[in-house]
Amino acid sequence: MATVRLKIDGREVTVEQGKTVLDAARSLGISIPTLCHIEGLEPVAACFLCCVQVEGARTLSPSCALPAANGMVVTTDSDDIRAARRTALELLLSDHAGECIAPCAARCPAGLDVPGFVYEIAAGQNDQAMKTIFDRLSLPGTLGRVCPRLCEQGCRRCDYDHEGLAIGALHRHATDRNQAADEPALPRAGEASGKRVAIVGAGPAGLTAAFYLLQHGHACTLFDAHPKAGGMLRYGIPEYRLPRAALDAEIDVVDRLGATFRMSTRWGSDFSLTELRRDHDAVFLGIGAQLSSRLRCEGEDLAYSGIEFLRRVAEGESPDLGHSVVVIGGGNTAMDSARTARRLGAEVRVLYRRTRTEMPCLMEEVEGAEEEGVGLEFLVAPVRLARQGNGHALTLVCQRMELGEEDDSGRRRPVPIPDSEFEVRCDTVIAAVGQAVDRSLAEHEGLELTGWGLAVDEKTLATNLPGVFAGGDAVLGADLAVRAVAAGRIAATSIDQHLTGQPVTGPEELAAIALRPVDDEEQAAIFRDIEKAERVPTPTLGMEQRLSSFEEIDQGLGDEQARAEALRCLSCGCAKAGGCGLRRWATVYLADPYRFLGRRRRFARDDTHPEVVYEPGKCIMCDACVRIAAEASEELGLSITGRGFDVSVAVPFDASMSDGLRHAARRCAEACPTGAIALRTGRACDLAGCGGCSAETT
Amino acid sequence: MSGSGEVEFRVGLASCGVANGARPVHEAIEAAVREAGRGAARAVGCGGMCHREPLVEVVDADGRGVVYTHVTPELVPGLVRRHLRPKGLLTRARWLAAGLAERGNGGSALHAAATEETSAAPRIVLENCGRVDPLSLDDALAHGAYEGLRACLERFTPDEVVETISASGLRGRGGAGFPTGRKWSLARAQAAPKYVICNGDEGDPGAFMDRLVLESDPHRVVEGLAIAAWAMGAEEGLFYIRAEYPQAVRRVREAIREAEARGFLGERVLDHDVRLRFEVREGAGAFVCGEETALIASLEGSRGMPRLRPPYPVEKGYRGRPTAINNVETLACVPWIVRHGAEAFAALGTDSSKGTKVFALAGKVRHGGLIEVPMGVSIHTIVEELGGGVPKGRTLKAVQLGGPSGGCLPASLGDTPVDYEALRETGAIMGSGGLVVLDDRDCMVDMARFFLRFTCHESCGKCTFCRIGTQRMLEILDRLCEGEGREEDLANLEELADRVSRTSLCGLGQTAPNPVLTSLRYFREEFEAHVQEKRCPAGRCAALTDYRINDAACIGCTMCAQVCPVNAIAYRPHEPHSIDLDLCTRCNMCFEVCEDGAVEVISGGEVCATSPRMSAAEKAS
């Protein structure tokens, strides 16, 4: 067999005549990205991802099609080549009607694979669902109860039925069921690495960091100033929203993974960061935002701090509030304080300086408070607080406000209306106007800060001190539990990388494209064949019990209800999200999917085939399926139609996939480098046994 | 030639003539000749002045000819009678008739620019176009057809012929300019069976020389391909002609049939032990099918999609066999070279570019049409001397060569000769022969957009950069012309242009950015004006342009009001007119009719053009 000799990236190589430059490079172990190249098929050289520079050539050449020739000198990697590959990917993505991950998952700060676990619930595989959930969330039962569920706002059902899928209720259900199971599905501790990590703060951020670090085999010690773990979940959020048993069960999971808890131990008085760093291989700071903001008005010291109040109730006290209580603020702490005070028998009014729409808490919290008889007054701000005579009663002088210009947060700034002062008389004023991070402690230990809290690298959560990472409210200021959980997971990955001597990059997030903007025609295509289905309601506690106890209001879904709700899931996102070459290379080459926005392919779906689904909007014209169908001697097969920008792959004569691919469908789906042709995944409708689309064609 | 002593009336019946009503003219002449009992009516191909069809060339008994343009059937009786009168009156008659045709012409010159003004150079490709009856092999033979083939078979060896073609310096006229002799010798070295293909796909918008030659002188091309096949050792040849050229397809089929019947093709060519079988295939009609590897795919029954070269068709082409593909014009030169010798061909032109080149001259020149010029002539000469320069009041801005694959050459580089290398150095290319003259009212952004839109639509859609990159470039140019250009647009445009040209598989993608790149190179400030000032300096882009009538100059002649298609100008005799900008579509009609310098085109607050002011004498003509 004749051979040729060439030079690739400075290395000589000899290959059989007829081999391509790509073959030759691979024989040297040089990796070149490809999309349209399919082993065993004639090359088409369409995507140009595999482009290389041949010395003396004006153009870059597609290595997958270029025959290796004697004396050729090839470069497979240079700034120019990388830029060409990146631009190629950006162009492909600019013409891509795809959605790598479901819009709900895209909105979840922790990146939970929503359609994945929901499908598993629908399929009755609760253990599998827990595995999927634990991959991204610790404390899923807790989050299912308290999370504001940004995911549900992104749910495509919102554009179709009135309400999105009850995602939070579903992972709560799965978790509750799991906890009740004889053999619950739980993560396992990794093989001991011998490394020790100190975690300051046993709130959701710290617990999550431990949850994942322990699975990596690193020993974790959690230090917390409070007697019990849970952070604000325990000392802030009231029982009627989050029963302690549910929280304890989840903390128990971390405990059983082997965490050591050093409670009632305070950083600053009981130990210093320097000591921790000396005794441990890494440190995670999840100290939250514990300081309550002041009212900033005359007499502010007469007000009770909201978190202080909630903490005392959480610790079993019932503070004497008197008969009438005024809560100042509009966030979670305000609502929780108001509703807790109601349960302690007081009359409660909430004064908020903006309007209902600006309230930084869940609307159902507001509605719940109103149902329970809490009065809400908007556009009111405190001016002065004073004691009435010598007694306990207080006089709060307030001022009416109106909304002015937008501030940095995009909300309209309240401005006082002159001469609008009025008096409110009450026994107790609870100030729930925000929490802040303890900056002085951090500063003292040499940590850098931002306006919100500790300064960290966004991707890795590393602080300025080597081996010290931070996340959660400590970094973001008072925020959300799910973001603290997300941060704990990121930090765990970074710390693991740090401990195992890898470059610290944080978890790899694959590039993802969203389907946007979607017009009516596409919308119709998305919802074709999908039945309307209202959200399954969750049973709640009766009002009498609500006001007389701290029992949980939301009773959770039953098994059948959960299954029915799970079946509402449209399984959005791409069936090939995990195996998509386009996505993979876009990640590697840092392609920006939105750099060349312009006209693009339309979303469409052909699901006439029993084995595969075809979405032409995701086709990158690699020709693989066309070649495979031809090779398999399909009668109709597939062909490229149209010209220019509007080319597409279609079954000839407007026939459908079920006619086009009678033998080669599976191979096409396997070869298709994107999700354009994908094996049918279990869609919810398959589970419902409707069999509609697949039944017709078989 | 017409030594018959008869007066001959030649009517151009190529597509261009027919489209302009030459058939009734031909019929009228036949009738008139029949009536007179003298003279002969002959159908010929196109003479190159397509913009003045129908054309009638009258050749008198001495072989002297005169050309009438824009002839109508009504003019025919008088025209025929004049030429068939006794000799003494002929001169006067010709003069009269000339005047007649002139008037119909709006005063342009009468004679084919190509023949007269470049008389120093022989016509090679167009030698017989408009002279020979394309439907008659006998007439073709009378004009020397197949003499070259005969000479080859009787006097030369194939190697000698390949050598002759090499020595002549002939280079491919299909666009790339690859030395034809080299291609032939590469093909000759390959093992049989092999194929020769005549590429008659001609897809450049505005180019029509290949069609003209195929329609008007098909035997010349058949002979060219026959010589090529014999010299390379191929027995089978294919004509790939676009389906939109039905006349060309029919005539070449007919020419092959006749040539076979008379032994110029077939099992024993001219009684030699030489076998040549030719066939005509109709092209799919896509521009990219003119690219040789796509052409082969299309011939093989697949979708016309290019593939990576190497391997080149000369190694692995049609049906996997060695295949030499030549352009129509290239092949049309071959018989001439064989008949006249390599030296005669090489005597014309520059060091690296020999012979002649046919161009389709169009745009802002007084006389457009097909011209055949010797290589080495300057662009300036073509525009001024053959084209008659740009219209009055306008100035030459640039020349666009090579259509969508080519580029523009600014007026300042007008001295550049027609030479492959010299043109390439400017960023433009020789191309397959489109030559569009642009004046100061032509917007370079818009021009680049026009050509890019073409390639973008014609991309086969395979390569990422060619398919999507050109679309994104087009979107940027659209934005510029709409006055929505963004800060980053020019940088992105340049990056994409560079990427598309260096990261596409075939010539289509590799050259698609040329119109953009050259306009950016020579007229960057015009692009910048569109982005930064939302101004179109040529006053062309509708979204950026307003029209206005200058009260001081307007004489109230109402011409503008009469032509305005949307009644944006109120009809007010003897008063200054004005334009309702809400109605105005920026069609430029008022600007074109105004003879008093009153219509102004405004962009970005600046007057960028004023209609020319004509003298009384100019108006009268």
Ligand SMILES: Cc1cc2nc3c(=O)[nH]c(=O)nc-3n(C[C@H](O)[C@H](O)[C@H](O)COP(=O)(O)OP(=O)(O)OC[C@H]3O[C@@H](n4cnc5c(N)ncnc54)[C@H](O)[C@@H]3O)c2cc1C
């Ligand atoms: C009343 C209230 C209601 C809320 N409701 C919701 C809700 O419905 N949904 C939602 O998503 N979020 C809610 N949040 C916000 C949410 O609880 C927090 O975002 C989340 O708990 C932050 O987690 P973390 O781990 O960063 O901090 P934390 O939960 O604050 O935990 C920090 C831990 O660090 C410990 N610590 C602090 N300083 C030290 C020190 N110096 N030494 C030792 N230990 C220390 C603390 O004791 C605490 O245990 C609410 C918050 C409050 C206050």
Ligand SMILES: Cc1cc2nc3c(=O)[nH]c(=O)nc-3n(C[C@H](O)[C@H](O)[C@H](O)COP(=O)(O)O)c2cc1C
């Ligand atoms: C997009 C594209 C279109 C082409 N179209 C034609 C055409 O219409 N006619 C032609 O002769 N050559 C065309 N060519 C050039 C051919 O690929 C080939 O180079 C030519 O036919 C070879 O003949 P020549 O050497 O005689 O020029 C085209 C090339 C490209 C890239």
Ligand code: SF4
């Ligand atoms: S095909 Fe790939 S890039 Fe497209 S949506 Fe699916 S995973 Fe994302």
Ligand code: SF4
């Ligand atoms: S659908 Fe076919 S052509 Fe399109 S990307 Fe998938 S395999 Fe390639």
Ligand code: SF4
């Ligand atoms: S450069 Fe354009 S026309 Fe040529 S093969 Fe690539 S996509 Fe097709």
Ligand code: FES
């Ligand atoms: S061009 Fe080589 S892999 Fe696509």
